[in-house]
Amino acid sequence: MSKKKVSLKDIAEKAGVSTALVSYVLNGKEKESRVGAEMAAKIRQIASDLSYKPNYLAKSLRSGKTQTIGLIIADISNPFFANIARIVEDEAKKNDYTVIIGSSDEDADKSWDLINVLLNRQVDGFIIVSSENTEEQIQYLNSRNVSFVLLDRHFPAIPTDYVVLNNYHASYIAGTHLIEGGYRNIGLIAYRSQLFHMQERIRGYVESLRDAGITFYPDWLTEVDFARIEPEIRAGIDRMLAADQPVDALIFSTYRLAISGLKYINELGLTVPDDLAIVSFGQAEAFDLYYCPITYLQQPMEALGKTAVELLISKLKDPEQPPRPVLMEATLIARNSSKVKAFVT
Amino acid sequence: MSKKKVSLKDIAEKAGVSTALVSYVLNGKEKESRVGAEMAAKIRQIASDLSYKPNYLAKSLRSGKTQTIGLIIADISNPFFANIARIVEDEAKKNDYTVIIGSSDEDADKSWDLINVLLNRQVDGFIIVSSENTEEQIQYLNSRNVSFVLLDRHFPAIPTDYVVLNNYHASYIAGTHLIEGGYRNIGLIAYRSQLFHMQERIRGYVESLRDAGITFYPDWLTEVDFARIEPEIRAGIDRMLAADQPVDALIFSTYRLAISGLKYINELGLTVPDDLAIVSFGQAEAFDLYYCPITYLQQPMEALGKTAVELLISKLKDPEQPPRPVLMEATLIARNSSKVKAFVT
DNA sequence: AATGTAAGCTTAATCGTTTAAATAGCAAAT
DNA sequence: ATTTGCTATTTAAACGATTAAGCTTACATT
Numbered sequence: 001m002s003k004k005k006v007s008l009k010d011i012a013e014k015a016g017v018s019t020a021l022v023s024y025v026l027n028g029k030e031k032e033s034r035v036g037a038e039m040a041a042k043i044r045q046i047a048s049d050l051s052y053k054p055n056y057l058a059k060s061l062r063s064g065k066t067q068t069i070g071l072i073i074a075d076i077s078n079p080f081f082a083n084i085a086r087i088v089e090d091e092a093k094k095n096d097y098t099v100i101i102g103s104s105d106e107d108a109d110k111s112w113d114l115i116n117v118l119l120n121r122q123v124d125g126f127i128i129v130s131s132e133n134t135e136e137q138i139q140y141l142n143s144r145n146v147s148f149v150l151l152d153r154h155f156p157a158i159p160t161d162y163v164v165l166n167n168y169h170a171s172y173i174a175g176t177h178l179i180e181g182g183y184r185n186i187g188l189i190a191y192r193s194q195l196f197h198m199q200e201r202i203r204g205y206v207e208s209l210r211d212a213g214i215t216f217y218p219d220w221l222t223e224v225d226f227a228r229i230e231p232e233i234r235a236g237i238d239r240m241l242a243a244d245q246p247v248d249a250l251i252f253s254t255y256r257l258a259i260s261g262l263k264y265i266n267e268l269g270l271t272v273p274d275d276l277a278i279v280s281f282g283q284a285e286a287f288d289l290y291y292c293p294i295t296y297l298q299q300p301m302e303a304l305g306k307t308a309v310e311l312l313i314s315k316l317k318d319p320e321q322p323p324r325p326v327l328m329e330a331t332l333i334a335r336n337s338s339k340v341k342a343f344v345t
Numbered sequence: 346m347s348k349k350k351v352s353l354k355d356i357a358e359k360a361g362v363s364t365a366l367v368s369y370v371l372n373g374k375e376k377e378s379r380v381g382a383e384m385a386a387k388i389r390q391i392a393s394d395l396s397y398k399p400n401y402l403a404k405s406l407r408s409g410k411t412q413t414i415g416l417i418i419a420d421i422s423n424p425f426f427a428n429i430a431r432i433v434e435d436e437a438k439k440n441d442y443t444v445i446i447g448s449s450d451e452d453a454d455k456s457w458d459l460i461n462v463l464l465n466r467q468v469d470g471f472i473i474v475s476s477e478n479t480e481e482q483i484q485y486l487n488s489r490n491v492s493f494v495l496l497d498r499h500f501p502a503i504p505t506d507y508v509v510l511n512n513y514h515a516s517y518i519a520g521t522h523l524i525e526g527g528y529r530n531i532g533l534i535a536y537r538s539q540l541f542h543m544q545e546r547i548r549g550y551v552e553s554l555r556d557a558g559i560t561f562y563p564d565w566l567t568e569v570d571f572a573r574i575e576p577e578i579r580a581g582i583d584r585m586l587a588a589d590q591p592v593d594a595l596i597f598s599t600y601r602l603a604i605s606g607l608k609y610i611n612e613l614g615l616t617v618p619d620d621l622a623i624v625s626f627g628q629a630e631a632f633d634l635y636y637c638p639i640t641y642l643q644q645p646m647e648a649l650g651k652t653a654v655e656l657l658i659s660k661l662k663d664p665e666q667p668p669r670p671v672l673m674e675a676t677l678i679a680r681n682s683s684k685v686k687a688f689v690t
Numbered sequence: 691a692a693t694g695t696a697a698g699c700t701t702a703a704t705c706g707t708t709t710a711a712a713t714a715g716c717a718a719a720t
Numbered sequence: 721a722t723t724t725g726c727t728a729t730t731t732a733a734a735c736g737a738t739t740a741a742g743c744t745t746a747c748a749t750t
Contacts, residue, residue: 017729017730018729018730018731020729020730020731020732021728021729021730033728033729034726034727034728034729035727035728035729036727036728036729039728039729058735060735061734061735061736061737062734062735063735064735
């Protein structure tokens, strides 16, 4: 690739000393290793003349540390994860870590693959947005004493470090907000998933209804398969609207679902919020640009990403410390899509 | 990190042979190296029993190849780049390469940093979305014989491999499309940048006007600073609307600019396309969801990303081959935001 | 019996670092 | 004259792999 790589040896030869000395100097260990002042200066000079760049492979092989974090997310082309990835990247760089990102597509097999590839590449630790049915992967990492932090999702049965949203509460807030706006028949569109965060989003919604004394009709809940979003959302919305108690408001439990759902609602010629009020998880430019700005649950993205990196780095420094779980709160940003219901008089 | 790493040595000891033999077998070189059949089987068995995973650091140090590509983009949290990143990731994985992504924020210094960090980590090559004033970085890579492919943007003065859009033509198509729709006073919002792709977008627009016999008024062109998008777009749109020849149509030269611009157009209470027709580069969910779906220039994302990876890998195999430039065409997706002008009768 | 040769393994160098331990040189103390 | 104590530097092993070259056998050929 490059014409000639400059190594410690080249510097050592030019200075007429051993590579050890060069290593000491360039690592700022001249004091501890009692390197002569003028020799240190000479070495430094030569290093800069040759514009020496240390080979991280060799460093890492020797030290057992690569200063690399593996970040496993569902899909980098999803704005939510792209946002998180950027924050993680920046925070990692501040701490002299490099990030390798892998997209699992919510698929347990792909997730295994990624973990193995990254382990072979000797990443120091992981930040993982877990997919369904990946508990054994987490257990495996635990059993091998690999450091990792779960992000956005976690498994309540497995004690780990994690940084996630208080999904129950966020969903509860969304439901309550709509109820206070005068909506009574509120639907939820979620993923069909055993993942805890999704279950919590459903639970929060259901309990918000119950606490308001509203009977929950099963028709109001649509669970959509990851792989068949479009058709299942259409079917779900059709069903919700045709129910005995047709919905007058809809909560989308993720940004992707909201985008798909809104497209269909447009097609149907429904007006937001008069025909259907909307609240969604996640934030997106599309929400701002929609003819009726969408009310959404704002997640503390910066804090989520930063905290994940912090926890991981702290774990890498001291792998024996007990797992630290972190729960963060969402903020409801109220817009016109959920404005107080205009009753027909 | 892990309890105990399994190395070639461990397998060798367990099998009572040298590490060389193990290496030969596990790399499928048993034939060339005349390894005994039963011994090969035994070694393979032990390797799988211990679930041996090769250490890529050691491999790479020895071979001088890391099977790693550095991808430098402006910002992973920008959907355009996130999309590209995903395609590059997948295509690279197919070829047993891992990608390390870095965001330069369109900043030459950050770009230098990234290049150095990634070079130190011994990436085999780069795919780069160049920022302004980074010609010297490209020259540097060339002078060091580092393999790379430029993506989305290139420097016409420097012969390199690159994969970019035919920006001139795309912009020309956009202008022509509006003109054919009956719009005469067409504005363009672009970045204030010397980057060739941006200059080409401006040139295509200007020439589409000229070829249609329309006089171009400088007030119709707004160039916006990367760092001050919001205020400059607002000022620009104000100026365009207040010009002697107020614009009746607007071309946005990137997705980001379109999002910002549309927000302001909403604020102003203007109606698309009656008050202002719109065509934008890039694609986005927001464009579909807008009350009046936005006409856009669709870029061949898959082809762009895939080709970049292909060119790079081919270059890595044979670094001596001459640079291959690739130009791709955009497709105009016509929607309501640019529908044939309704003349007031 | 001497020689050739092929099969089956081992040895050892190498990639570029780090770092504990050894050594050399010299001055001061015994 | 020997020991002690410094300072300044070297030696060499180690990290985990790859691979050219060398070494034993056993067996076939002359």
